[in-house]
Amino acid sequence: MYYLLRKIREITKFFVRVIQRILLMIFLTILYFLGFGFTLFLLLFFNRKVLNINKKCNLDPTFWDIAEGYEADINDSIRQS
Amino acid sequence: MNILGISCYYHDSAACLIKDGIIIAAAQEERFNRIKNSFCFPVNAINYCIQESNITFLDIDYVGFYEKPFLKFHRVILDHLKTWPFSFLNFLDSMPKWLQDRLTLPLTLEKEIGFKGKTLFVKHHLSHAASSFLVSPFDQAAILTCDGIGEWATLAYGIGRGNQIKIYNELRYPHSLGLLYSTLTAYLGFSANQEEGTVMALASCGNPVFLDKFRKIFVIKPDGSFILDTSYFNFNKGRRMYSNKFIKTFGNDRKFNDILETRHCDIACSLQKFVEEVLITITRNIYNETKMEKLCLAGGSFLNCVVNNKILEDSLFKEIFIQPAAGDAGGALGAAAYIYHSILKKNRNYIMTHPYLGPAFSASQIRRILLNFNLIFKEFNETELTKQVAERLAKNQIVGWFQGRAEFGPRALGNRSILANPCNPQVKELLNSKVKKREPFRPYAPAVLEERADEFFEMRCKSPFMLLAPKVKEGKRTLIPGVVHVDGTARVQTVSKDTNPRFWQLIKDFENITGVPIVLNTSFNLRREPIVCSPEDAVGSFRKSKMDCLVLENYVVDKRGLVE
Numbered sequence: 001m002y003y004l005l006r007k008i009r010e011i012t013k014f015f016v017r018v019i020q021r022i023l024l025m026i027f028l029t030i031l032y033f034l035g036f037g038f039t040l041f042l043l044l045f046f047n048r049k050v051l052n053i054n055k056k057c058n059l060d061p062t063f064w065d066i067a068e069g070y071e072a073d074i075n076d077s078i079r080q081s
Numbered sequence: 082m083n084i085l086g087i088s089c090y091y092h093d094s095a096a097c098l099i100k101d102g103i104i105i106a107a108a109q110e111e112r113f114n115r116i117k118n119s120f121c122f123p124v125n126a127i128n129y130c131i132q133e134s135n136i137t138f139l140d141i142d143y144v145g146f147y148e149k150p151f152l153k154f155h156r157v158i159l160d161h162l163k164t165w166p167f168s169f170l171n172f173l174d175s176m177p178k179w180l181q182d183r184l185t186l187p188l189t190l191e192k193e194i195g196f197k198g199k200t201l202f203v204k205h206h207l208s209h210a211a212s213s214f215l216v217s218p219f220d221q222a223a224i225l226t227c228d229g230i231g232e233w234a235t236l237a238y239g240i241g242r243g244n245q246i247k248i249y250n251e252l253r254y255p256h257s258l259g260l261l262y263s264t265l266t267a268y269l270g271f272s273a274n275q276e277e278g279t280v281m282a283l284a285s286c287g288n289p290v291f292l293d294k295f296r297k298i299f300v301i302k303p304d305g306s307f308i309l310d311t312s313y314f315n316f317n318k319g320r321r322m323y324s325n326k327f328i329k330t331f332g333n334d335r336k337f338n339d340i341l342e343t344r345h346c347d348i349a350c351s352l353q354k355f356v357e358e359v360l361i362t363i364t365r366n367i368y369n370e371t372k373m374e375k376l377c378l379a380g381g382s383f384l385n386c387v388v389n390n391k392i393l394e395d396s397l398f399k400e401i402f403i404q405p406a407a408g409d410a411g412g413a414l415g416a417a418a419y420i421y422h423s424i425l426k427k428n429r430n431y432i433m434t435h436p437y438l439g440p441a442f443s444a445s446q447i448r449r450i451l452l453n454f455n456l457i458f459k460e461f462n463e464t465e466l467t468k469q470v471a472e473r474l475a476k477n478q479i480v481g482w483f484q485g486r487a488e489f490g491p492r493a494l495g496n497r498s499i500l501a502n503p504c505n506p507q508v509k510e511l512l513n514s515k516v517k518k519r520e521p522f523r524p525y526a527p528a529v530l531e532e533r534a535d536e537f538f539e540m541r542c543k544s545p546f547m548l549l550a551p552k553v554k555e556g557k558r559t560l561i562p563g564v565v566h567v568d569g570t571a572r573v574q575t576v577s578k579d580t581n582p583r584f585w586q587l588i589k590d591f592e593n594i595t596g597v598p599i600v601l602n603t604s605f606n607l608r609r610e611p612i613v614c615s616p617e618d619a620v621g622s623f624r625k626s627k628m629d630c631l632v633l634e635n636y637v638v639d640k641r642g643l644v645e
Contacts, residue, residue, distance in 0.1 A: 003249075014192065018138060024177060025401075032161075032165075032169055032172050033166065036161060036162055036172075037166070038200075044160070050159070053159065053304060054253045054254065054255075054256075058300050058310045058349050059303070062306050063256065063300075063302055063307060063308050064251070064252065064304065065250065065253055067239065067251045068235075068250040070204060070207050072246070072423040074201065074424050077201035077588060078199065078200075078202070079149070079151075079211075080149055080151040080152070080186075080202050081151035
């Protein structure tokens, strides 16, 4: 009986995981094509600068970026960004 | 004060525990879960560090993570936007990982190890810089870090003074030498982020006929800063990292099992020369800007011992320091060291002189394991042991050598090594057929007595972590044919009596028999497996291969004594 219950539980768990995975993939697909597509559209028209981040021009005297955010500060280090 | 450093979720997960500034333990997760270059949360490595330090999870004051996840996520999202809709498959692949683990480290720490204290996040290249400078013997030095990619930065430089690090400038994604090397590794049919070393070895077999083509892909300024022409690459646009334009320029890519042609060797050679050229320009400029005499290097790119040697020879720095886990695993060490020294402003009190920071096993544990495996073994005292093994090596036997604490980092440096006779011209074929199954062009490395290294190699400084590839002196090449690469170099490990007395004694005994103070040292693993960690792993590899003998601490198992 115990074995049977455990087996049922395992099979249920497996199906829940598969359904979870399918739902996540559907959600991510919608997010990517609609969410990202729409955001890209907005950025292209209203804030192209964001998409050109780190873009360099061959005529720049140097390609070095000044390093920022490297301070030895505990409050800064608590942040994940 | 106990600080736990962690690196994970990209490749080479690791953990490191620092107690009052001293590294007590450091290990890579792959050694425990047996998945090469494992990127999982390093729960086994953390448990080991805690156990080794005789503390509990409640005694950890801070956990340091080797990068800033949200900053990296920002770059990933922006990159998906820029490459929309071509990045769809990559998006589906990476997002579940980000949502499940990567953005929730404090929760994972609580769930996996019950840690509820402060978690501090140190930028990726700062972790690399700290992993080198803060454990180096230098009071002040210039620092250069270079790898595939961190959050945004791909290469950074600055200086270290006392317990502080100041990063001056950086180059940002997609302009990356590390990514270029990984792209070419994949293009040549090897695994990116794993087999860059194979490409480095292949480079010696070719000529730099494609060098100008690499120069065209990059725009390099006289100060060493560069950008790459992204039209040659497909970063984040599909499974392939290179574009059709790249294939038009360099020819068809090589598949895993395809024959290696001269063209492949020439491409690898050109890539290697190009990377050397750029890094030497950068290091010369760093020297001119900082006026420091010493240089600390970190990041996966500096596991390339040929590049390191060139930097030592051609830049103006007098000394360089690279710690053994220069890749992402070292980030765990760097994050912990940075928190202790730079953030909490504690003085430096530790110099990394050896890599032996991993697990060790007692004689009784090993004996029990050997008995469990039904193996016939002999026990020797220390003096007899090294003599016995040296004799076997001199008779061209292949010996699995398992001693003391495991090494931290990708190199086996005399505690989890396979040893052989470097004087035997057939040793490479022997090792390849019996144990390692490597590509025939890949060289094996020599471990030499530190005080005798100058006699055999053109060395400017010690190489205790096997991260330099100097030339073998002309007159000595025929003496040690087994460890000389086709270009006359060797990836040397200098062995000191202070840091590994038993290994030193073994080489000394080998010298007493053969007159050569060098043994061939390669990592104790089979093809595509991580280096062995426990005696069980060692016995497993021994049984699967055709090694002649296995030495576990003072116990010697002969292949003939193997009871199947």
